[in-house]
Amino acid sequence: MKKKLYLMRHGQTLFNCQHKIQGWCDSPLTEEGIRQAQKAARILKERGVAFDHAYSSTAERCCDTLEIVTDRPYTRCKGLKEQFYGELEGESERLNRHLTPKDCETFYLQYGGESSNTTKERMVKTLTRIMERPDHESVLAVSHSGACYNFLRHWQDPAEELKKGFSNCTIFVYDFEDGVFSLNEVIRP
Numbered sequence: 001m002k003k004k005l006y007l008m009r010h011g012q013t014l015f016n017c018q019h020k021i022q023g024w025c026d027s028p029l030t031e032e033g034i035r036q037a038q039k040a041a042r043i044l045k046e047r048g049v050a051f052d053h054a055y056s057s058t059a060e061r062c063c064d065t066l067e068i069v070t071d072r073p074y075t076r077c078k079g080l081k082e083q084f085y086g087e088l089e090g091e092s093e094r095l096n097r098h099l100t101p102k103d104c105e106t107f108y109l110q111y112g113g114e115s116s117n118t119t120k121e122r123m124v125k126t127l128t129r130i131m132e133r134p135d136h137e138s139v140l141a142v143s144h145s146g147a148c149y150n151f152l153r154h155w156q157d158p159a160e161e162l163k164k165g166f167s168n169c170t171i172f173v174y175d176f177e178d179g180v181f182s183l184n185e186v187i188r189p
Contacts, residue, residue, distance in 0.1 A: 003131055005174040005181065006049065006140045009148055010057075010065040011037040012168040019093040023085040023113070023146070026059050033061070036169040037068035039189040044069065044171075054140040055130060057081050062142040065169070070140060079126025082144035086113030101153070101162070104146075120150035127151065131176040148172060155181050164188070 011033030015022040029037070054074035056066045058081060066074055083104075088095055088111050099107055104116040123143070130136060143151075145166045152158045152172065164186070171187040 001137075001177075003136060003176040004138045004184075005127065005131055005172075005176055006044070006051070006138075007127070007148055007151065007172040007174060008040065008065070008069070008140065008142045009145050009166055009168055009170045010059070010061040010142055011035075011068070013061045015090070016168065021085050021088050021091050021093055021096060023082045023089050023144075024059075025089045026061055029061055029064050033065070033168060034068060036189060037065045040169045040171060040187070041069045043187060043189055049138065051138050051140045053130075053133075053136050053138075054142075055080060056142045057144060057147070059144070062144070066140065066142040069142070072140075074140075077126060077130075077141075079122050079129075080141060080143040080147065081122075083108070083116060083119040083146045083150070084114045086111035088113065101149070101158075116146070116150050119147055120154050123147050123151040124154050127181070128179060131181075132179070151181075152183065156183060161186060 011029045013027045013029055015027040051072055054070055054072045055077045056062045056074050058076045058078050085108050106115055169189050173185040174181040175184050
């Protein structure tokens with residue numbers, strides 16, 4: 001039987017508005033970020049989506065988003081964290097605006113950060129472990145743009161979805177069966 005994973009990006013944050021690199025550092029949701037999470041919650045409710053388990057990155061922006069989307073108890077999970085950008089954390093996005101996804105595989109290593117491949121492997125391991133649990137049929141996991149992108153690129157070419165953008169509160173709906181995730185739908189509230 002196929003299980004469902006709803007992998008969601010957090011709502012808009014102060015650093016998103018200020019165009020700052022936001023990996024392991026954190027900033028609060030904006031009013032718009034709160035509205036985005038509320039809209040995502042309405043969409044899921046209208047579709048009749050119910051979660052038997054919920055997980056969040058340890059970042060406050062993800063926990064706050066999840067708490068708006070559902071009132072279920074949830075587990076904070078370090079494996080759902082964003083890529084670590086080292087010394088570039090909190091700096092202007094202009095420092096990385098011309099990078100391609102291929103560049104990101106190693107670019108941040110020179111600043112003490114992690115490679116996008118490390119983020120990808122961490123996300124795949126974490127989400128596979130979560131979904132393999134026997135009572136996990138419909139799971140919400142709130143994470144980050146880069147982490148969601150890197151998870152997607154493990155399973156398929158992400159180019160088409162990347163062109164459409166990973167706006168705040170985008171929800172990637174995956175089927176999970178026999179240890180494999182397949183993207184079923186992307187909800188862009």
